[in-house]
Each structure stands twice: as C-alpha cells, then as structure tokens.
Amino acid sequence: MNMDDFFDRLLTVRFTDDRTGVDIIDQTLIPVEMKRIVLKTKEEVWEAIKKLRVRGAPAIGVAAACGLAAIARRIETADYDEFYKEFKKIKDYLASSRPTAVNLFWALNRMDDVAVKNKGKCVEEIKNILLDEAELIRTEDIAISRNIGEIGFGLIKELKKEGSEVGILTHCNAGTLATAKYGTATAPMYIALEHGFKGDDMHVYCDETRPLLQGARLTSFELHNAGIKTTLQCDNMASILMKSGKIDIIFVGCDRVAANGDAANKIGTSGVAILAKHYGIPFYVCAPSSTIDMNTLTGKDIPIEQRDGEEITEMWYKARMAPVGVDVYNPAFDVTDNELITGIITEKGLCKAPYDKAFKELGIGGGLC
Ligand code: MRU
Numbered sequence: 001m002n003m004d005d006f007f008d009r010l011l012t013v014r015f016t017d018d019r020t021g022v023d024i025i026d027q028t029l030i031p032v033e034m035k036r037i038v039l040k041t042k043e044e045v046w047e048a049i050k051k052l053r054v055r056g057a058p059a060i061g062v063a064a065a066c067g068l069a070a071i072a073r074r075i076e077t078a079d080y081d082e083f084y085k086e087f088k089k090i091k092d093y094l095a096s097s098r099p100t101a102v103n104l105f106w107a108l109n110r111m112d113d114v115a116v117k118n119k120g121k122c123v124e125e126i127k128n129i130l131l132d133e134a135e136l137i138r139t140e141d142i143a144i145s146r147n148i149g150e151i152g153f154g155l156i157k158e159l160k161k162e163g164s165e166v167g168i169l170t171h172c173n174a175g176t177l178a179t180a181k182y183g184t185a186t187a188p189m190y191i192a193l194e195h196g197f198k199g200d201d202m203h204v205y206c207d208e209t210r211p212l213l214q215g216a217r218l219t220s221f222e223l224h225n226a227g228i229k230t231t232l233q234c235d236n237m238a239s240i241l242m243k244s245g246k247i248d249i250i251f252v253g254c255d256r257v258a259a260n261g262d263a264a265n266k267i268g269t270s271g272v273a274i275l276a277k278h279y280g281i282p283f284y285v286c287a288p289s290s291t292i293d294m295n296t297l298t299g300k301d302i303p304i305e306q307r308d309g310e311e312i313t314e315m316w317y318k319a320r321m322a323p324v325g326v327d328v329y330n331p332a333f334d335v336t337d338n339e340l341i342t343g344i345i346t347e348k349g350l351c352k353a354p355y356d357k358a359f360k361e362l363g364i365g366g367g368l369c
Contacts, residue, residue, distance in 0.1 A: 001227045003193060009034070010176045010222060013054055013063045014138065019131050020073065022066045024054045027177055031221040039063075042071050042090050049097040049104070052212065056178020057255045057291055058141050061107030064094045065134040068111050073127050083123045087115055099303040100264055100333045101255040102293045107137055141180035144288045145187045147347035152188025152251060152286060153195060156202065159248045165200060165229065167246045169238065171207040172266030173218035174253020174286060184286035184345075185251040186219070189228055199227040205247065207235045209266060211311045211330065235268050242279040250276050250283045251345075257285070257292040261338030261355025262299025267331055273340035282342040289346050289364045299335035307332045 013024045021040040028051065029035050037053070039045045045067035048054050054063045068091055075086045091108050098104060114133045118126045159166045174185035182190045189202055204223050209215035216232055223230040233241060241247060250272060254265040263269075263285045276283040296302055309328030314320050322328075344351040344358075351358035359365070 001225065003190070003226070006226055007176060007181055010225075012056075012059045012177050012180065013066065015066050015070065015131070015135065019070060021070050022048075022063055024048060024063060025177070026053045027055060027218060028053050030177070030217055039067060040070070042067070042093055045071070046094055046097045049094070055214070056173060056175075057101035057103040057253065058145070058179040058184070058288055059177070060098065060101050061103035061290065062134075062138045062141060062180055064097075064104050065107040065111050065137045068094060068108060069127075069130040069134040072115075072130055075123075075127075078123050080119055080123060080126075083126070084115060084119070088112070098305055100305045101291075102296070103255075103288070103290050106290045106293075110137065138180045141288070142182070144290075144347040145179050145182040145184055146191065148184050148286050148288070148345050149182050149187030149189075149191030151345045151350050152284065153191040155249060155282075155284065156188055156192055156197075160197075160201060165203040167203050167205065167248045169205045169207070169241065169247045169250045169272070169281075170219060171215060171235075171250075171252050171269050171272050172209045173214040173222075174251075174265075175219050175222045177218050177222060178253060183222075184253040184288065186223065187286065188251060189223065190226065193226065193228070200229045203229045203231065203246070205231050205233060205241060207238060207268065207272070208232060209268060210235055211315055213316050214266065217316070235271075238272055239275050242275050242281055247279075247281050250281055251286055252284070254285050254287045254291055255333055256296060256302050257287050257344060257355075258296045258298050258302060258335075259292075259294045259356050259359070260298050261341060261344060261351070261353060261358075262302070262335050263287070263338070263341060263344070264299065264302045264304070264333045264335045267334050270334045270336040270340070273336040277340050283336075283340060285336070285341050285344045287344055287346055289348055289362075292344075292346070292359055292364050294359065294365055299337065302333075302335055304334070305332040306330060 175183035206215040313322040348362040
C-alpha cells in the first residue's frame with residue numbers, strides 16, 4: 001500500500017476547495033461505505049460532531065474550527081460588533097455538541113481569540129484570517145501527531161527483537177480517522193512504517209470498543225488497509241490476551257488530560273490500564289498538548305458525556321438486543337488514574353509522573369481560559 005494514497009483516501013476533515021464548507025468522511029458508514037459529505041450550516045456541523053460522523057478529539061477540534069470559519073464567512077455585516085455577536089453565537093452553539101474532548105473548546109477558543117485580537121481590521125479581512133487560522137489548526141495537527149509518532153516509535157523499536165513481532169494493543173480509534181493525519185495512538189505504527197518497519201514487524205490488537213465499535217469499524221479498518229498485521233478482539237478478551245504474553249505495549253489516545261495526568265478516553269480504557277498494571281505491560285497515553293487541560297485539576301473534574309441508551313440496546317446496526325424500556329447506563333468515556341499510566345506522549349516530549357511537573361517543564365500550560 002502506498003502510504004500517500006492511504007492518507008489521501010482517509011483524509012478525515014478539510015475545507016472544501018472554495019472554503020465555504022467542511023468536507024468530511026462520514027465515519028458512521030465505515031467500513032461498509034467510504035463517503036465524503038460537505039457540511040455548510042452550523043446545524044450540519046453540530047449534528048456531524050454529535051452523531052460521530054466526525055469524531056476523535058483532534059478531528060472534532062479541526063472540524064469545529066473549519067466549520068466556524070466557513071459559516072462566519074456568510075455573516076452579512078461590515079460592522080465588527082454585529083459580526084462578533086453572531087460569530088460568538090455560532091461558536092457557543094458548536095461548543096454544545098459534545099462535552100468531554102477538550103480539543104473542541106480549545107480550537108473554538110483559539111478561533112475566538114483571533115476574532116477578538118483582530119478587532120479594528122475590516123470584517124472581510126477578519127473572515128479570511130479566521131479561515132487561515134482554521135487551516136493552521138489542521139496542518140499543525142499533522143505535525144503534532146507526527147512528533148507523537150516519532151516518540152512512540154522509539155518505544156516500539158526498543159521492544160523489537162530479531163525475528164519477532166512487537167505486540168501492541170489499542171482501544172477505540174485514535175487513528176488517522178480521529179486526527180488530521182497520523183492519529184495519536186496509531187502514529188507510532190505509521191511512523192514505524194516510514195522508518196522501514198514491515199507491516200508484520202508489529203502486530204496490533206484492536207479492542208472492538210463497545211458500544212459503537214470504533215475499534216472494529218475504524219481502527220482495524222485503517223491498520224489492516226495500511227498493511228499492518230491486525231487482529232480484532234472483543235473488549236472482554238483483553239485480559240486473556242495480555243495474560244498470553246502477546247502484548248508488549250499499549251497505546252491509547254485521549255479526550256482530555258487533567259493537570260495531574262488523569263486521562264479521559266473512550267469507555268473501557270481505564271479497565272485496559274488496570275489489566276496492564278496487573279500483567280506488567282507498559283501503558284502509554286498519546287496526547288497532543290491541546291488535549292492537556294491545566295484548568296481541569298483532576299479526572300473527577302472532567303465532564304463525562306452520557307449518550308443515548310439505544311446505542312447499547314440496538315447497537316450500531318439498529319438490531320434490538322435488549323427489552324424495550326430497560327434502563328441503560330451509557331457513559332461514552334472513563335478516566336484512567338494517573339498512577340496507572342506509564343507515560344503520556346505529547347508532541348513536545350514524553351511525560352512521566354509527577355505529571356503536573358512534567359507538563360510545566362515542557363511548557364504545556366494549555367487550558368480553557
Ligand atoms: O466517541 P469518540 O469516537 O469520539 O471517542 C474517541 C476516543 O475516545 C479517542 O480515543 C480519543 O478521542 C483520542 S483521538 C486521537
């Protein structure tokens with residue numbers, strides 16, 4: 001597989017050529033269909049994020065920023081105050097789409113800062129600056145995940161022995177489909193290929209990730225298509241897999257890291273981390289610094305999205321598998337306590353506990369304010 005073609009085909013989110021809309025792959029259709037859709041209105045962007053047509057923390061941030069800039073373009077006024085009032089309404093509306101991934105708020109706030117900083121310029125010029133800023137958020141994300149990949153690849157390389165594969169486990173999809181290019185948890189694998197590793201030098205085990213199957217539908221799809229040796233297992237098989245000695249290292253993505261290193265990621269991640277501790281397997285969280293929220297002090301302060309119960313009772317393919325009316329508990333994320341995390345890989349470097357100190361040393365001071 002030519003990796004340039006691969007990444008072109010899986011380009012998650014971008015502006016349309018005329019920058020009047022956001023062009024995304026509708027991830028709800030993968031792996032059955034690969035279809036791109038264009039989002040032009042604030043309702044379309046909101047719905048695409050809410051319904052997981054575009055998902056994964058960095059990709060949500062990029063989609064929201066591009067959406068905000070494309071929609072703001074159509075605000076019809078030459079008066080800055082009127083423009084900004086309308087811009088802020090759109091921003092707040094998009095911010096209400098999902099609560100956990102901090103990248104959404106980080107990207108929208110960065111756009112807001114640009115709109116405020118450029119007060120005094122004419123509205124048409126500000127609109128263009130906003131479009132450029134959204135594109136910058138997208139291209140920066142590519143460089144960020146590349147750096148994360150280089151650091152993660154270093155860890156894979158240390159585990160590689162002549163004639164044997166490195167066993168890697170991942171949960172959910174923190175892949176190319178969740179970012180602007182390499183993914184976060186998958187970046188070490190894609191960068192390994194760039195450095196001459198063969199697809200079967202690594203063996204990636206993908207948790208299917210109930211209830212919405214991001215691991216099965218998306219991660220196993222992309223890694224398998226990239227020519228990386230890939231095995232899919234149900235979430236409840238992770239323990240036997242780790243016990244068998246097949247897993248050397250675990251990489252997961254994350255949606256928000258608190259200042260103390262507690263990390264929220266897709267539901268089930270904390271269970272994987274507890275198992276990893278039990279079996280003595282290194283467990284790494286891959287996080288762009290925009291996912292580290294120094295204003296959220298601990299994991300307890302991270303808002304956890306609760307989703308519709310039908311995602312469990314009817315699952316992805318809308319086939320009923322539980323009685324109508326049964327009560328359902330469906331948190332979309334859980335928090336992995338910092339003491340279970342071997343290290344947090346950011347684009348600026350590998351952080352080890354104590355995390356607050358490590359973040360400060362790397363100049364990571366991001367947050368919502
Ligand atoms: O509900 P989703 O599919 O948006 O959840 C995605 C995850 O939990 C990812 O692991 C996380 O956003 C990291 S993406 C690089």
